[in-house]
Amino acid sequence: MPATILIIEDEPAILELLSVNLRHAGYAIRTAQDTRQAQDQIRDVLPDLILLDWMLPDQPGIRLAKQLRTATRTREIPLIMLTARGAEQDKVDGLEAGADDYLTKPFSVRELLARIKSLLRRRAPQLTPDPxxxxxxxxxxxxxxxxxxxxxxxxxxxxxxxxxxxxxxxxxxxxxxxxxxxxxxxxxxxxxxxxxxxxxxxxxxxxxxxxxxxxxxxxxxxxxxxxxxx
CATH class of the missing domain: 1.10.10.10 (Winged helix-like DNA-binding domain superfamily/Winged helix DNA-binding domain)
Structure with a gap:
């Protein structure tokens, strides 16, 4: 079964770009445009990895990251933070909130795919195609x-x-x-x-x-x- 990735991103163009490219790479995709939708998606099906935008309309993604890390059901899910905030302290804050990786916008899809594969290999090796x-x-x-x-x-x-x-x-x-x-x-x-x-x-x-x-x-x-x- 392909790994399921939940994309939490409020910008429709970026959400579509990520969805299309990740599906093309063989992943099953679920999407949310705010933290309420994200929680609904997670209650429905637990994803194998989450891509989380920092700036969301209802609350900061970093707050959701902290919530996910404190909940027993979601604390082990690999999490990559996506954001336009590139300052060193922002990266530190994102990682301390529970993100496994931090990618600053704009980024290439190729780099994102490499980071997803690397993170899954490290955190969820049963989801990779490696013999x-x-x-x-x-x-x-x-x-x-x-x-x-x-x-x-x-x-x-x-x-x-x-x-x-x-x-x-x-x-x-x-x-x-x-x-x-x-x-x-x-x-x-x-x-x-x-x-x-x-x-x-x-x-x-x-x-x-x-x-x-x-x-x-x-x-x-x-x-x-x-x-x-x-």
Whole structure:
């Protein structure tokens, strides 16, 4: 699934320019022209990255950034601040408010795309198209293919997404509810035991290559992938 980017920008021409170019780059786009619309969009679907304009009609974008960073549901979303304010103190204020990156207008779309890709690779590697190798496994997101020692390991789409998330966050334990939010989306309401079913299917898919033990159960906590990507 493509990463979803929420663009919060009140200038129609800039909003259209960003939307067209980001869609062309393969991202799913949602838009808002003020913080009220942005909050509505976030309640509907949690985005994978936010582009936030500083100057918005109802309140400064920097105030929204602080709100997003203090809320449990949104504090981990990668955030890039877009603004015409280029003074050093403005940049410091934006970063201290919670922005991961700061881009001064006017900027090139090419630079923005590079920064988005870099930020997603750092903060949400499961959303990038880069192939991953770990413990003999090779996962290719664009080809939707998992293999080991030249052997393809067929699996369903949910198992593929689950493996993709776990393999890009090795050694970290995730609860069932966290996996539901990260893999299926926090707007999808499923029983937590659904995760157990897909973990069993994933292990079964990895068994022909002897890789099933890479998916570890941590009693009372959740699941983790054993083995760091190379």
């Amino acid at each position: 991953i190798q770990a413990g003999g496994l090779i996962l290719d997101p664009e080809a939707r293919r998992v293999s080991c020692a030249g052997q393809d390991l067929p699996m369903g789409p949910s198992e593929f997404r689950l493996l993709h998330f776990l393999i890009t966050h090795p050694q970290r334990v995730y609860s069932r509810s966290q996996l539901l939010d990260q893999v299926w989306g926090d707007h999808v309401f499923l029983e937590e035991r659904t995760v157990d079913v897909h973990i069993r299917r994933l292990r079964k898919a990895l068994t022909p290559a002897g890789q099933e033990n890479r998916i570890e159960t941590v009693r009372g906590a959740g699941y983790r992938f054993s083995g760091a990507p190379s």
